Amino acid sequence: MKRYLYLWHRWLGIGLCLFMALWFFSGMVMLYVGYPKLTxxxxxxxxxxxxxxxxxxxxxxxxxxxxxxxxxxxxxxxxxxxxxxxxxxxxxxxxxxxxxxxxxxxxxxxxxxxxxxxxxxxxxxxxxxxxxxxxxxxxxxxxxxxxxxxxxxxxxxxxxxxxxxxxxxxxxxxxxxxxxxxxxxxGAWLHWLYPLRGIGVDGLWSNLVIYLSLAATLMAVLGAVIGILRWRLRKPYRSGSRSPYRGFARWHHIGGLLFGVLAITWIFSGLMSMNPWRLFSSSVPLNVAAYQGGPLSAAAFPVSASEALMRFDQQGFNARELEWRLIAGAGYLVAHDGAGRTRVLSMADGQVLERLPRELLEHAAQALLPQGQMHSEQLEAYDFYYYARAEQSMLGHLEKRLPVLRVRFADPQQTWLHLDLYTGEVLGVLDQPRRVSRWLFSLLHSWDWLPLLQQRPLWDAWMIAFSLGGLVLSVSGVVLGWRRLAK
Structure with missing residues (x-):
């Protein structure tokens, strides 16, 4: 049995350690430079x-x-x-x-x-x-x-x-x-295996990433098992060492014991980011269309754009973009300035508001499940499921202002909504599968844990130190694999 463990780990490693080395290195780059986007x-x-x-x-x-x-x-x-x-x-x-x-x-x-x-x-x-x-x-x-x-x-x-x-x-x-x-x-181009895009395999790209990650997870688990089996706690080997290996093999063995568990969690959570086999897709998703209260039509917005702009100017608000929004069937015009601040013009009474009434958003949300139970709370601070990230991160461009309204429904998927009190926008839909994804991807892969995120550079030191450990583990595996092929 042990022989098969070694063989599977060896040959999977020969094929996959290079990918792991690329993932660890590019992941460190992505901590500070994200994929291009217009925020x-x-x-x-x-x-x-x-x-x-x-x-x-x-x-x-x-x-x-x-x-x-x-x-x-x-x-x-x-x-x-x-x-x-x-x-x-x-x-x-x-x-x-x-x-x-x-x-x-x-x-x-x-x-x-x-x-x-x-x-x-x-x-x-x-x-x-x-x-x-x-x-x-x-x-x-x-x-x-x-x-x-x-x-x-x-x-x-x-x-x-x-x-x-x-x-x-x-x-x-x-x-x-x-x-x-x-x-x-x-960085991201390498991390997400984008070199495989545009060469005729785009339709297979997602499955390639999923199955490479799955194989790498299996390889890392086998390596952890072998590493423990080969480490002598009581009686050292003849060399006096508790590891039987030398050179790069020793680096690989000890690196695996120190960083193997974290490597497994990172590879596995990277696999989870792809939503493999639609594990995190809701079987009965809550339809949020009813929140709007009807289709966007001119009848709900009697105030013209020119008149609305004049009212914002009177409030000292220099609008750069206007957005028409329908909430519970009532029309609102949202203005954005150059700093991303907002004001809202109510079509009902012509008032310019900095924030929308909580009761309005609760009423609109109740339309999603008219006969069901609903509980709401206003968050004044970030928590595990609603928090901000650095702008260069994958979802860091999404603005997470406070306070925010969280609405919980008693539907089969136990759906939560996060509603922006400044614009009325539905910022996110979190049902049970997505909350599981929050644990298996965002926590394990990016360490989106508030005690770390709010104590930078502690988070940076944690991520870089363990990334370097994973890189040592992977590069030593590449060298060992190359030597094996050379033989």
């Missing part, structure tokens, strides 16, 4: 103030121009290429832009419009057109699907920023500095 903070900071002189066509006209048959999932008004545009998103379909001055739907974005959008993003830097692309090294994210094809523009600013511009709306949807692009070649 909300960057988005609003590069927008000019909304100036709606001689503007705009009414919302009903814009909706009919965008798509007279379907209701959008979201409606925004923003400056794009120095022109006001209504921006509509639809589930599973391409985004749509409507010229707010003329009411005409925009045609696909070409070179000159892309350059105009880049000049709005940075009026000082020289912009060079780099052509259209459907997907490349820095645009693999599925969040960009509604914007493809993407127009690329290179800026000659200090960061050598590469902009990705929606081929449907002209909006800048991603920026990637030279530093991000360079480090990501040995």
């Amino acid at each position: 909300p903070r960057e988005h609003f900071a590069h927008l000019p103030a909304l100036r709606l002189t001689d503007c705009c066509v009414d919302l009903g006209t814009a909706l009919r121009s965008a798509d007279a048959e379907r209701s959008p999932a979201s409606i925004r008004l923003s400056m794009v290429a120095a022109q006001p545009r209504y921006l509509f998103s639809y589930p599973g379909r391409a985004s749509v832009a409507v010229d707010a001055r003329t009411g005409q739907r925009l045609q696909p974005i070409e070179r000159e419009q892309a350059l105009a959008s880049a000049r709005q993003y940075d009026a000082v830097a020289t912009a060079s057109y780099r052509g259209a692309v459907f997907e490349d090294l820095w645009s693999h994210s599925r969040a960009l699907d509604a914007e493809r094809p993407l127009q690329r523009v290179q800026l000659d600013d200090g960061e050598r920023t590469l902009l990705y511009i929606s081929g449907h709306t002209g909006e800048v949807v991603r920026d990637a500095s030279a530093v991000e692009r360079g480090w990501n070649l040995v």
Whole structure:
């Protein structure tokens, strides 16, 4: 039996230790440089103030121009290429832009419009057109699907920023500095095995990552078992050592004993991040559409964009983007400024609010389960299931403001909602499978544990120290595997 343990560990290690070494090294890079993305903070900071002189066509006209048959999932008004545009998103379909001055739907974005959008993003830097692309090294994210094809523009600013511009709306949807692009070649791009994308195996990429991680987990478990079996607690070997190995084999043995358990948890939790075999997908998900109280339509928003902007100005709020939102059937217009702060205009009474009433959000949430039990609480501090992460982390761009309203339902999946008191947005849906994922992925893989996260650089020291231990374990395995193949 022992012989088979050794054989399985040896040959799995020969094939997988290189992947493990790459994962540990690239993981350390990702602690400080994330995959390129345009964060909300960057988005609003590069927008000019909304100036709606001689503007705009009414919302009903814009909706009919965008798509007279379907209701959008979201409606925004923003400056794009120095022109006001209504921006509509639809589930599973391409985004749509409507010229707010003329009411005409925009045609696909070409070179000159892309350059105009880049000049709005940075009026000082020289912009060079780099052509259209459907997907490349820095645009693999599925969040960009509604914007493809993407127009690329290179800026000659200090960061050598590469902009990705929606081929449907002209909006800048991603920026990637030279530093991000360079480090990501040995960071997220390597960690997520993105070199396998774009070479004809895209449909198999997810399964490749899942089964490589599964095999690496098995290899690490076998190694831990062998490491314990080969370590002598009572009687040392003839050499006087408690390990029978020398050189790299000794490094590998002792490294496995010290860091093997953590290596197993990291590889296993990386596997869990892929949601293998849909383990964390709800069998009966709670439909949150009822929270809105109906489709987004012009009838719920009698106040025009120009009048709303004037009311925000009167409150000393310099809006850069407007967003139409429906909560329990009532219309609200959310304004964002350059720092990402918000104000809300109620369509019912015309009041400008900094925060929405808790009772309003509770009433809207109850519509999701009209006959079911619901419990709500207002969080004033972060906890295990609602917390902020550094911006470069995978989900760090998602704003987590406090206080926030948590609503718990007594449905079969024991669903929780986190509702933004500042905008009314549903920030997250956490049912039982997703809460299990929070333990098996976010905790074990990123160590998203508040006592560590809130005590940086303690968290950094923890992550780097154990990553280096895993790297020693993996590199020594690569050397041993190479020597075995050479024989």
